[in-house]
Amino acid sequence: MVILGSTKVGKTAIVSRFLNGRFEEQYTPTIEDFHRKLYNIKGDVYQLDILDTSGNHPFPAMRRLSILTGDVFILVFSLDNRESFQEVLRLKTQIYETKSCLKNKIKENIEVPLVICGNKGDREFHREVQQDEIEQLVASDDKCAYFEISAKRNENVDKMFQTLFTLAKLPHEMSPDLHRKVSVQYCDMLHRKSLKHKKMKDIGEAYGVVTPCARRPSVHSDLMYIKEKAIGGGHGKDKERCVIS
Template sequence: MTLPATIKKMRPSRAEPSVPARNRSRLVILGSSKVGKTAIVSRFLTGRFEDAYTPTVEDFHRKFYSIRGQLYQLDILDTAGRQPFPAMRRLSILTGDVFILVFSLDNRESFEEAQRLRQQILDTKSCLRSKPGGRRDVPLVLCGNKGDRDLHREVQPAEVRRLLGAGPARCAYFEVSAKRNSSLEPMFRALFAMAGLPGEMSPGLHRRLSAPHGEALHQALRAGRQPRAGPGGALGVVAPFARRPSVHSDLLCVRAQAGGRAKHRERCVIS
């Protein structure tokens, strides 16, 4: 799918606002083809649903927030359902902070692929340095999309519960419908809570700015000014013309997360 370009009328920004590293996160969306990954991203960014399907190669989006006097940046990587380069998928996982695994409730093969991807995420992230005193947690949500097609269901809730009960990893599960925009809001809230991110990042908890107001917010943020957030206390704007960081910069990020120690470098080889 191609996202509705509500922000195309905005002029290119000369520079993006500077966000502290601790307030920058990357959300990676994974799953088989035609399960609705891009539709979920579209709902998150614009509130819209596009029924036309266009295969995703890899889409990158960036959203800035002003929340309680602090700036936050959320990068969103919408990955291809069929990744011809396994090394790129591994790199996406290594650089991801939070994950949404999408499968279609009317497609058993997509559920089986989600199981494989879940294990790949856990195995891949295990090569990075653990938190002091324990393992590294991976905030992850399993998302059964197309909940509006109950008559064609091929995956039962009991099967998902058995999957989530296997292994130590935290993982929430939601059945959603991107088409009807149902259950997406609680899913995002749960994901951000698991990651320790502000709940206001969820679409329903901040004021989403239109293109003209978004440009004004960009100018204020670039100038270091805190905009007036209004009654809700939080604002969000999609960055126009955002570009995916280079592979080189992602590799440097992985090296830094691995701590530079030899055993971690060996386990985190991108191949």
């Protein structure tokens, strides 16, 4: 999951709501934050890597790498900042163009699970982006949804994530409000119990744990991952090469 958008639109606040249900009033500029969350849903294990990107994007090649490795995307703008909405327009185009290169398809045929968020819905009085402009942005795109949210008030955040996971054909239990949040110690204890007992009363319960001190994979690992995705979706020797520049 890759979260993109201008500075000060609330990307990190949305991630904080998703991971720990908290909202920080103090603003701290994000250079790049990486998080990992593990789920156990009906006995199956899922790993979700979350990349919270910088709004300044000082290194275009790294942004392109983030898009190439990303599978699902959240684009965030602030309802009281028109320039941040224009940035989302540019980002959506860039994602489709970059993914079409990777999958050897034309941009019109690319499907990328993507949600656009108009954040700071608690500032309705200062609104600079109108509803009809947003509807035009997501029209005729089955893999793109739009939500007006407030990370501060926690309005529509859970619903937004549930829709994103549905678009990506992932379990809806990955949404923050549909699984039990547990500690790493609980997971260790549960694993030990599973080794002793074949039947467990918690087996049908969905739960998730945030991995402490998660580190983003190296650039080399990202490039190898991109290579595997390209080969998997390509057409043999005729496949175009995707260059990060």
